[in-house]
Amino acid sequence: MKTVLSINNLSKRYGKIQAVDHLSIEVKEGEIFGILGPNGSGKTTTLSMVLDFVKADSGTFEWFEKRPSPEIRKRIGSVIESPNFYPYLSAVNNLKIIGDIKGIGYDDIDRVLKTSGLYERRLSPFRTFSFGMKQRLALASALLGNPELLILDEPTNGLDPQGIAHIREIILQVALHGTTIIIASHLLDEVQKVCSHVAVLQKGKKLYSGKVSEVLSVSDCVELASSDTDLLIKTISEHPKYKNHEKSNGMLLVYFEGETEPAELNEFLHMKGIVLSHLSDRKRTLEQHFLELLQENK
Amino acid sequence: MIKLFKIEFRKILTYRVFWILTGLYFIFLGLGIFMAEFILNDWVNNFNKRFPIPMPHVTLYFFPDIWQNLTFFASIRYVLIFPALVVIILITNEFTNKTIRQNVVNGLSKRDFLFSKLQFILLLSIFVTIVLGIVIFFLGLSHSDAQQFGMMSRKFMFLPGFFIQILSYLIFAFFFGFLLRHTGLAIALFTLYSLIIEPVIYYVLKIPFLQPNNVSPYLPVNSVLRIVEYPSIPFLQKFMGITLQNSVSLLHCGIALMYSAIMIGIVFWLMDKKDL
Numbered sequence: 001m002k003t004v005l006s007i008n009n010l011s012k013r014y015g016k017i018q019a020v021d022h023l024s025i026e027v028k029e030g031e032i033f034g035i036l037g038p039n040g041s042g043k044t045t046t047l048s049m050v051l052d053f054v055k056a057d058s059g060t061f062e063w064f065e066k067r068p069s070p071e072i073r074k075r076i077g078s079v080i081e082s083p084n085f086y087p088y089l090s091a092v093n094n095l096k097i098i099g100d101i102k103g104i105g106y107d108d109i110d111r112v113l114k115t116s117g118l119y120e121r122r123l124s125p126f127r128t129f130s131f132g133m134k135q136r137l138a139l140a141s142a143l144l145g146n147p148e149l150l151i152l153d154e155p156t157n158g159l160d161p162q163g164i165a166h167i168r169e170i171i172l173q174v175a176l177h178g179t180t181i182i183i184a185s186h187l188l189d190e191v192q193k194v195c196s197h198v199a200v201l202q203k204g205k206k207l208y209s210g211k212v213s214e215v216l217s218v219s220d221c222v223e224l225a226s227s228d229t230d231l232l233i234k235t236i237s238e239h240p241k242y243k244n245h246e247k248s249n250g251m252l253l254v255y256f257e258g259e260t261e262p263a264e265l266n267e268f269l270h271m272k273g274i275v276l277s278h279l280s281d282r283k284r285t286l287e288q289h290f291l292e293l294l295q296e297n298k
Numbered sequence: 299m300i301k302l303f304k305i306e307f308r309k310i311l312t313y314r315v316f317w318i319l320t321g322l323y324f325i326f327l328g329l330g331i332f333m334a335e336f337i338l339n340d341w342v343n344n345f346n347k348r349f350p351i352p353m354p355h356v357t358l359y360f361f362p363d364i365w366q367n368l369t370f371f372a373s374i375r376y377v378l379i380f381p382a383l384v385v386i387i388l389i390t391n392e393f394t395n396k397t398i399r400q401n402v403v404n405g406l407s408k409r410d411f412l413f414s415k416l417q418f419i420l421l422l423s424i425f426v427t428i429v430l431g432i433v434i435f436f437l438g439l440s441h442s443d444a445q446q447f448g449m450m451s452r453k454f455m456f457l458p459g460f461f462i463q464i465l466s467y468l469i470f471a472f473f474f475g476f477l478l479r480h481t482g483l484a485i486a487l488f489t490l491y492s493l494i495i496e497p498v499i500y501y502v503l504k505i506p507f508l509q510p511n512n513v514s515p516y517l518p519v520n521s522v523l524r525i526v527e528y529p530s531i532p533f534l535q536k537f538m539g540i541t542l543q544n545s546v547s548l549l550h551c552g553i554a555l556m557y558s559a560i561m562i563g564i565v566f567w568l569m570d571k572k573d574l
Contacts, residue, residue: 051403053574074405084396088313100305101404125312141404 002029003065004149004180005050010059012045012204019045021204022059027182027197032175034191034212035184036290037201043184044081045204047153051078064148074102077142078151083134087127091118091137094126095144104145115170116140132163139167143174150174150181156190168194188290200290222265224252225278235272239265251278302414303421305406309388316384323380327426330371331433334358338531353533359441362452363530366543368434369460370529372426375492375519378464381422382471382492386484389415389475399574408569412476416562419472423465431457459525459546466554467522473561476568492519521553 005027012020020042027033035043048054050061052068063072085094095109113119116136121129129137135158142150155171156164171194175181185191191198192212199209226232232252236242241256262281269276310316338356346352358367371377392398392411401411434457438450471488478484496519503514515524525547534540 048573053399053402055571055573070402070405070407070410072405073403076403076405078403080399080403082396084400086309086313086391086397087395088315089309090312093308093312097305097308097401098404100301100308101401101406103301141400 003027003062004029004031005061005063005182006065007046007050007061008059010046010049010061011057012042012049012054013057014045019204020049020056023201023204023206025199025206025209027180029180030178031197032171032181032183032195034195034198035182035201036186036188036191036198038186040203041186041201042204043186043201044153046201047078047080047151047182047184051076051080051151074104075147076149076151077144077147078153079138079142079155080151080153083138085126085134085137085141088125090123090125091129091140092122094137095141098141098144102145108145112140112143115143117166132159135159135163136167139170143170146177146179148179150179152181153184154186155183156185156187222254222256222260222262223278223280224254224265224269224276225250226252226269226274226276228274232269232274235269235274238272239268299413299417302410302417306414306418315387319380319384319387323377323384324429326377326380327372327430330374330377331368331430331437334367334371334529342533353537356531356533357441358529358531359437361438361442361446361450362454364434364438364441365453365456366526367529367531368430368437369456369463370526372430373460373463373523373526375523378467379489379492381426381464382468382488383485385415385419385422385468385471386475386488387481388418389472390479390481390484393479393574394481402574408574409566412566412569415472416469419468420465423461423468426464427457427461430460453530453545455546456526459551462551462554463522463525466558467519469558469561470518470522473565476565496520515550516553518554518557521550521557524550525554 003026005025007023007025010020010023011018023042023046025033025035025046035046037043045054049056050063050068051073052070061068063076066072086097089097091113092109095112096106099106099109110119113122116139118133118136118140121133126134126137135155139152139155142152150171152171156167159167168190171181171183175194181194183191183195195212197210198212200207224232224236229247229252233245236245236252236254239256241258241260243255243257245252245254247253262279266276266279335356335358338358342353342355358364392401398411402408406414439447442450474484474488474491478487496517500514500517500520503512514520526543527547528534528540528542530542535542
């Protein structure tokens with residue numbers, strides 16, 4: 001599979017703050033790649049550097065396995081930080097400027113305005129738009145000309161639930177056509193719902209990256225007790241999803257990779273000749289898991 | 299280049315502030331050109347009332363002197379500053395609205411962005427010069443006798459001189475816009491520098507003991523203004539001892555163009571180095 005974006009050892013410092021710290025990320029064709037991290041973790045700075053309006057202190061990056069250039073940026077649709085448009089120009093004229101810059105003409109303008117639900121207001125100046133409409137115009141501008149890659153920085157930031165749902169629906173529709181998408185977000189829920197792959201950032205460093213189902217999987221925790229604890233440990237560690245365990249108050253806390261069903265566990269142990277005296281499911285929420293990820297790396 | 303023009307033109311097409319300022323500029327330019335003779339003669343009349351030696355009335359609109367006279371009145375600081383403010387606003391707007399970022403993200407190179415602004419400056423300068431040329435031609439035609447008409451082209455060179463004036467002054471504004479990036483700050487400092495700070499420096503540098511290395515005429519705005527230094531009015535020579543130019547000051551054309559080249563160079567270098 002072709003690599004769409006590869007970032008190698010990218011760093012950027014703003015005064016005393018190391019905004020991005022030797023970051024390496026690889027995004028493959030067709031992925032919906034989430035860059036997840038709390039505010040100030042370096043998501044926007046990273047995107048600013050790869051889109052060439054902020055200079056990296058060190059490190060390199062490549063688009064579509066080529067050195068970055070303005071020509072390559074024409075193949076990318078992006079929404080960065082806040083919607084940036086000429087306030088006194090209408091939605092249509094703002095999009096026409098982008099059409100001119102990208103050299104793709106104006107044929108696609110009506111379509112993206114309809115997709116984003118702004119067609120009726122297309123002749124109004126940008127400054128008269130509500131925040132939600134501005135955000136939607138930004139998305140429309142990114143979709144213009146069906147780019148191969150879509151980069152969205154906090155696309156649902158500041159929107160009401162209805163607006164969020166609308167934008168997510170558009171993103172998923174675009175993804176269906178095989179467009180690669182990179183989304184930066186501080187919302188775990190958003191990444192979880194939309195992305196296939198994820199990199200978790202904190203203080204400019206990458207903590208984890210990989211498939212969403214692996215990185216953000218609910219690692220289950222189950223409380224077990226049996227008459228022979230040592231045998232229980234030995235047996236449960238043979239379980240395919242076993243991760244690790246700890247003892248507490250005569251109970252055994254066992255962590256699993258991915259989801260496990262109590263019934264399935266019970267059956268597994270029973271087959272190996274162990275009779276449980278206690279079994280209790282202690283699922284952690286995703287939110288807890290994400291916070292723990294960040295906590296571990298403080 | 300046509301692509302850059304299209305982009306730039308769309309940015310100003312429905313921008314009211316641009317049209318208001320440009321409109322005001324042409325009104326002031328027109329007033330300056332058509333009122334100059336009247337105002338000067340009003341002043342001469344007042345002078346003649348108080349002094350026994352009468353001063354002759356001024357005529358500005360005959361060939362070939364009209365080239366020199368009107369390019370002079372079209373290039374006084376207070377008129378030239380209007381298009382300069384337009385240039386500053388169009389540049390700093392891109393930073394305050396962060397649209398320059400969006401332009402670059404969408405695939406415009408920083409260089410092309412700078413070229414689009416320079417192209418706008420060039421076209422505006424050409425347009426104003428052509429309008430001025432047409433006004434001079436018809437005004438001269440209606441005020442000249444046959445003999446003067448025969449000398450029509452003699453001082454034509456003042457028109458290209460004016461073109462270099464407006465072009466290099468607008469490039470000076472371009473420099474301020476990209477250096478300061480904030481609309482208010484850039485407008486305030488540019489206006490202060492053009493109208494107050496440089497004139498003060500000019501006179502400070504003229505203090506006698508600094509005379510041997512007097513650099514006053516070579517300050518940026520001053521060198522632009524000296525391309526067409528005075529109108530061709532005989533009493534300036536007779537009563538004030540001013541030497542009138544017969545042609546454009548090529549020295550100051552050269553200095554102004556040199557400043558322009560340096561400023562453009564600095565802007566390109568800065569834009570390459572700094573984050574947007």
